[in-house]
Amino acid sequence: MPPEETLVTVRDLKKWFPVRTGILEDLFSKEKKYVKAVDGVNFQIKRREIYGLAGESGCGKTTTGRVILRLLEPTSGEVYLGKQEVFSLTKRELNEFRKRAQIIFQDPYESLDPRMNIFDFIAEPLIVHNIGDEEKLVANALKTVELTPPEEFYYRFPHELSGGQRQRVAVARAMILNPEFIVADEPVSMLDVSIRSSILKLMFKLRDELGISYLYITHDLATARQVCDKTAIMYLGKFVEEATTEELLRNPTHPYTQALITAVPVPDPTGRKSKVAISGEVPSPVDLPPGCRFRTRCPYAMEICRKEEPELVKVGIDHLVSCHLVKE
Amino acid sequence: MSFLDIRNLKTYFTTKGGTVKAVDDISLQIEKGDALGLAGESGCGKTTTALTIMHLLPSNAIVLSGKIRFGDVDLLTIGEEKLRKDFRWKRMSMVFQGAMNALNPVFKVGEQITQAILTHEEITKESAWERVEELFSLVGINPARAKEYPHEFSGGMKQRAIIAMSLACDPELVIADEPVTALDVIVQAQILELMRSLRDKLGLSMIMITHDLSVIADTCNKAAIMYAGKIVERADSVTIFKQPEHPYTQGLIANFPSISGEMKPFEPISGSPPNLISPPSGCRFHPRCPYAMGICENKEPEIIELKRGHFVSCHLKRH
Amino acid sequence: MQKVKLRGYEKSIIKFWSQYMESKIGLFGLALLIFFVFVSAFANILAPYPVGPKDGDSKAILKPPTSKYVLGTDELGRDMLSLILYGGRVSLMIGMLSTLMTALIGTIVGVSAGYFGGNTEELLMRFTDIFLVIPGLPLMIVLASILGATFWNMIFVIGVLGWTGTARVLRAQVLSLKEKPFIESARAIGASDARIIGRHILPNVLPLIVAQMVLNIGSSILSASSLSFLGLGDPTHLSWGMTLHYAFGVGALFSNFYWYLIPPGFCITLVVLAFTFIGYSLDQIVNPRIRRR
Numbered sequence: 001m002p003p004e005e006t007l008v009t010v011r012d013l014k015k016w017f018p019v020r021t022g023i024l025e026d027l028f029s030k031e032k033k034y035v036k037a038v039d040g041v042n043f044q045i046k047r048r049e050i051y052g053l054a055g056e057s058g059c060g061k062t063t064t065g066r067v068i069l070r071l072l073e074p075t076s077g078e079v080y081l082g083k084q085e086v087f088s089l090t091k092r093e094l095n096e097f098r099k100r101a102q103i104i105f106q107d108p109y110e111s112l113d114p115r116m117n118i119f120d121f122i123a124e125p126l127i128v129h130n131i132g133d134e135e136k137l138v139a140n141a142l143k144t145v146e147l148t149p150p151e152e153f154y155y156r157f158p159h160e161l162s163g164g165q166r167q168r169v170a171v172a173r174a175m176i177l178n179p180e181f182i183v184a185d186e187p188v189s190m191l192d193v194s195i196r197s198s199i200l201k202l203m204f205k206l207r208d209e210l211g212i213s214y215l216y217i218t219h220d221l222a223t224a225r226q227v228c229d230k231t232a233i234m235y236l237g238k239f240v241e242e243a244t245t246e247e248l249l250r251n252p253t254h255p256y257t258q259a260l261i262t263a264v265p266v267p268d269p270t271g272r273k274s275k276v277a278i279s280g281e282v283p284s285p286v287d288l289p290p291g292c293r294f295r296t297r298c299p300y301a302m303e304i305c306r307k308e309e310p311e312l313v314k315v316g317i318d319h320l321v322s323c324h325l326v327k328e
Numbered sequence: 329m330s331f332l333d334i335r336n337l338k339t340y341f342t343t344k345g346g347t348v349k350a351v352d353d354i355s356l357q358i359e360k361g362d363a364l365g366l367a368g369e370s371g372c373g374k375t376t377t378a379l380t381i382m383h384l385l386p387s388n389a390i391v392l393s394g395k396i397r398f399g400d401v402d403l404l405t406i407g408e409e410k411l412r413k414d415f416r417w418k419r420m421s422m423v424f425q426g427a428m429n430a431l432n433p434v435f436k437v438g439e440q441i442t443q444a445i446l447t448h449e450e451i452t453k454e455s456a457w458e459r460v461e462e463l464f465s466l467v468g469i470n471p472a473r474a475k476e477y478p479h480e481f482s483g484g485m486k487q488r489a490i491i492a493m494s495l496a497c498d499p500e501l502v503i504a505d506e507p508v509t510a511l512d513v514i515v516q517a518q519i520l521e522l523m524r525s526l527r528d529k530l531g532l533s534m535i536m537i538t539h540d541l542s543v544i545a546d547t548c549n550k551a552a553i554m555y556a557g558k559i560v561e562r563a564d565s566v567t568i569f570k571q572p573e574h575p576y577t578q579g580l581i582a583n584f585p586s587i588s589g590e591m592k593p594f595e596p597i598s599g600s601p602p603n604l605i606s607p608p609s610g611c612r613f614h615p616r617c618p619y620a621m622g623i624c625e626n627k628e629p630e631i632i633e634l635k636r637g638h639f640v641s642c643h644l645k646r647h
Numbered sequence: 648m649q650k651v652k653l654r655g656y657e658k659s660i661i662k663f664w665s666q667y668m669e670s671k672i673g674l675f676g677l678a679l680l681i682f683f684v685f686v687s688a689f690a691n692i693l694a695p696y697p698v699g700p701k702d703g704d705s706k707a708i709l710k711p712p713t714s715k716y717v718l719g720t721d722e723l724g725r726d727m728l729s730l731i732l733y734g735g736r737v738s739l740m741i742g743m744l745s746t747l748m749t750a751l752i753g754t755i756v757g758v759s760a761g762y763f764g765g766n767t768e769e770l771l772m773r774f775t776d777i778f779l780v781i782p783g784l785p786l787m788i789v790l791a792s793i794l795g796a797t798f799w800n801m802i803f804v805i806g807v808l809g810w811t812g813t814a815r816v817l818r819a820q821v822l823s824l825k826e827k828p829f830i831e832s833a834r835a836i837g838a839s840d841a842r843i844i845g846r847h848i849l850p851n852v853l854p855l856i857v858a859q860m861v862l863n864i865g866s867s868i869l870s871a872s873s874l875s876f877l878g879l880g881d882p883t884h885l886s887w888g889m890t891l892h893y894a895f896g897v898g899a900l901f902s903n904f905y906w907y908l909i910p911p912g913f914c915i916t917l918v919v920l921a922f923t924f925i926g927y928s929l930d931q932i933v934n935p936r937i938r939r940r
Contacts, residue, residue, distance in 0.1 A: 098837035114829075115850040115851055124846075128842065173832070
């Protein structure tokens, strides 16, 4: 089978948030402070690919997902969905874009409008884009997400549904416009364990039947392993490593990736215990130290790490690492 | 004689919609030094069990029946006064779910712990502060930071402070309710390592409540799986993970993603956790059980000891 | 589809009502309100005597309560009970109409400030602050004197100065709503600001608006009564406040014409109390910050 074409291309994406200081500081200090939430990120997602973006809180993965969909305006960089460059779209073109790219949120309790019934909620994208045939399309969507019989769900409200059911409603709404690309922001982390795999299975079904690509944002590497074809690890706004998930877990090269992996406990009491390879916690993204952002916690930090930020270099087929320890 | 022996505990809640049978006849035993993982999904009754042991239930809760024998007393019959003076926080303490976010922002962290100590022990304020500094060292926080406020602490530090608070009066038993759920992966590993080392150093017995099976595998030597207010299976951890007998346990473990080892295909458990006001008849798991038989709908299964220390409640199992 | 969709809303109304019924204060207030609305609406049937300026019984001036005039008479010989019954209409009307105005202005200002943020919010909130800072009643007095004392002017004056509380409360609500994922979800599917405000924000703040309105009616009636009492009311529309004004005018306080003072004062108090009780109970149910789950 020929390799799938590239659907999403992200080039040097940056999103900096200005830090609000007091009025006096604003007046008198020349330097503006920024939280560099996303600071130069590059990657590509192919059609039908599930691309994982993993990292701890504050690494910028959630912001990346939002900016790619232009739910937040970028500071700089480009994002291509097919041939369209997302940030240079006019208002009308942006509306068209919204049909091609959608999002599923983490919190099934807060991502549904509590005052809208399920039918109206799933039909809303159709109404916004003036697509008729609501009843047929909504029924179809509900069937696809396995909430059957659909009629039973039309007039229910979110608080009458379980977490898993709500998340299915969210998926139905995301897919009703037939998107090519969905950003899934930790879609199962707030669901009960026994329900998670059914939602993940649903996502796979959509990928297989409708050819949808995903950007799967998660902090849970074990789930990324189950779901993602390729995974990138983010730290303080930058990629530190990117590889096929299998290769990433088999051959973690960046010290942070290694630390993350050894820290994850395994559901096997006879297996290895979780280990702490690095100390401390993720530092504040304001006032980043010069050089490699990870050096303050890195057990292998060298002189050069303090001066220069490492570049992403290729260490294998489809395996990129950004670390001074590594040569091409 | 077990260190903690719970028999036939029933805790119900009266609500507007009806009576919630949150904990419906559970029994379990812990030996001294055990770390028992109490696992289950939201609403299964694990937190209620912990609150019942600590006698910290809300006003609409009723403990219908049961015994909780701790040492040589039954915690359910000794009365609030004695419980407060001799047991709660002194011989047993609890790390509450989300406690790290419940630290009072206007008091220094150390002060909140001294308050806890002084409520339960008749010592001077200076001694209490000294103890706080000792506790901070024990849990890995620089003792000088006891005089700081919660907002100056990171997430991991706050959780360490909460653990320090639970150890303030030298308890024998610590109940931890989802102690690492809200933490990042690396901080989680740090806290789990801390809890393991505290257990060794201080000879603590622990009940670790969590929905995360990997945390249980990582830190507990025994495990009990709860579903809809009942304990469906309990045994030592190795048995639970390697030879689970109850279909729910099997489903949970089969579905639990692991970062290493064999990749498991998706085998979701159908349906969703039941309503505890009107739970399913017979075996509560039968609507979701792939092996459900006729009897499962009509009769609640008995608890059988399959082999020493391995208890299952399922019609499929015989001695 | 329309007919059946309503089923969903019925359920939330039933749920709301059962919650409301738990509040004894709320039920009491509601009962009180219903009573007053009823007697005011049917004043023309219930009132034993007419209350026009020429309808007084010149032989029964300032008489204390008798079997003929159950609550006594005023200085024109008019029956106090009838005056109270008709006066209720005026007071309630002023209260409700001015509240409609405050709700409208307050909602527009509060929702716009909360939703659009930035300079819009700054501007609107500073504008609100100006109105908040100036003492309400004195400003009302000044406005009313300038504009003239008519029924509609009074509604305007009270309305144009009473919206600030609503604006602030709504802005706060909208600010927190704006951060919720379902609003982001609406943006993600391409909904316009107008649609988001109309379909997502407003329905979710509507309960709060209603609660605010109810509380507002109470204070509007109080303001109206105060203004009327000070003589700025419309003499052709005799409200309870105006009645009190005339009572004072004939020295009721010093001459102990208690039947002239107590009924209107009592009615004002009761009605404002009714609205306050209802508003309080509503607030308990709808205000997400103080709601007990």
